[in-house]
Amino acid sequence: MDKGIGIHIEGLSKRYGAGDTAVDALKEVNMSVAPGEVVGLVGPSGAGKSTLLKCLGAVIEPTQGRMTLGGEVIYDNGWKISDLRVLRRDRIGFIFQAPYLIPFLDATDNVALLPMLAGRPNGEARARAMELLQALDVAHRARAETSELSGGEQQRVSIARALANRPPVILADEPTAPLDSQRALSVVRILNQMARQYQTAIIVVTHDEKIIPTFKRIYHIRDGRTFEEEGEGRALE
Template identity: 55%
Template sequence: MIGAPTPLVSFVDVRKHYGEGSARVDALRGVSFDVGAGEVVGLRGPSGSGKTTVLNIVGCILAPSEGTVRIAGEDIFAEGHWLRRDLRRLRLETIGFIFQFHNLLPFLTATDNVALVLQLAGEPRAAARRRARELLDYLDVGHRRDAFPAQLSGGEAQRVAIARALANRPRIILADEPTAALDSQRAQTVMDLLRRVAVDQKAAIVVVTHDEKIVDRFDRMLELRDGLLI
């Protein structure tokens, strides 16, 4: 493992089921893995294998049924319940999200789309915009800082979305099919950017993907099938 001695993401025998009795569906059936700082890990498998469930549990959006989840060395779920009450604050400060579609607000410029996350966390507007411009420059899209989403190419919009995910300096970045809507060159560019982020910011990055164009960009590839790692 490339990362620090203490993993930033740790699953220990995590299970998730929906429903009871004959209607019960086991989405995860005892999944264990670690992701360290500086590591870019892929997660793939057929539809219904549990990939999105894993991502939502790491993101503290969905509670497991059983098992232990550790974020940055802290047990946040164990013995059937969350151990942290301030999950919204944990997500805001520690976890960044990147989606297949950029989900940028159409009425805000690239700069303001990124700055908004910082302002929601209490950062003054001027400081938030300064940080947003720095991130856009870092991701080589600073020249489009005043453009609205409709004026951006697909690759540019995804870079702005990555900048937004990095705004609060998260230690963990979760990406759900971030290259599915991009051509091969832009997909590889996005993955190279995520690699740079992992190294420069010592972040743990987990990417759900079906995209065969980018499989060589990961440190490790985890494969799920029927709720199990294979």
Template identity: 65%
Template sequence: MKPAIVMEEITKRYGKGSTTVDALRGVNMAVYPGEVIGLIGASGSGKTTLLQCLGSIIDPTAGRMELGGEAIFDNGWLIKDVRAFRRDKIGFIFQFAYLIPFLTNLENVMMPMLLAGQPDKSAHQRAMELLTVLDIADKAEFKPYQLSGGQAQRVAIARALSNNPPVILADEPTAPLDSQKSLMVVDLLNKLANQYGTAIIVVTHDEVIIPTFKRLYRIREGVVYEEKGEGREISA
């Protein structure tokens, strides 16, 4: 099976001369469709920089990247419209849900599809499908402020999946949740990755969920090391 995410010798350098900082140093990584992997490391180790490079938010200094089987960077961007690629091919989940407060939960999930040019009817159908899969369809017409933290993250996950991206990048998605809800979120991510064939990277410090990953990448001072995870069964 071909990886959905490939990073080859990715570097990111800030500054020049005596102020140079190598935030990423020759990163190599591969994540396969349907796989959820953990990315761990101390604060300042380069996790956010790695995610931003992979998410086409910042430019790597050098190296090569593939997403969804498509080469997107080879010592320079190979795609014409980086913003459109990011919108259509990468789903993002953050520490907080960041739902648009004046839209309903259904409209929040529909928004990325409408921005991508999907007809209203098909966007509505896809959004309801995802909210149903995530067991929160009964809150479709509610506003975000009417949700609990765990419910809001479910809507955020639905939004990230809305354009059926091959890749989802999750940055501390369980940080504001208690242990039980954290495990529920990771369980959902695993089920959705398997169902939709999505490759998911989860950046986390959460000691509750780290043992659930079968594979881990640990980053230290910009260098990434692959580790075998425990793959502990989730009992949320």
């Protein structure tokens, strides 16, 4: 793997609090995800999954280690980026269990908002939104208010939003938990397609037994330590 791009985490540790009550949530974690690759991050409750995503997403500060995103060192025993807000907005896409769309904006504007905030002209931002809605097979609902969309359509719009600024990295926390088996597999199929098409590195936190067999590579996390395993990589087509 090209060491310059994708996601690279080396010796990453996170301690919450100090003294007797300190919790070592991550203990020298190593992880690499190539552009175009989707990996699973699996582990029991309290293992450190959300902590790892929050560190990578620059939502909380690690205690030590090194993180590289899309060819740039963002953390090396301290942040190496001056504006973490811009990093989160332009370089990282987030997908959550619930879609969290803005109800009074239509599907297109929910997706176009991020490129607009990043300074893209409105026309260009909307064109990019349409392209993504087409790729995700919801373009026919582009002008609908998001409250009028089905659950699966809302989740696809939220995936389009995560891709809107063409981030090198997408972090997904339990994106399929509320979905039935067919829709869960369809979301994973879409994430794999998008990873390939846009050369995005994607981490999916999950304990969803329906989708775990689809990963080619899985990181297990337990008590703050990660172990890499080859997955089944079951075909999605």
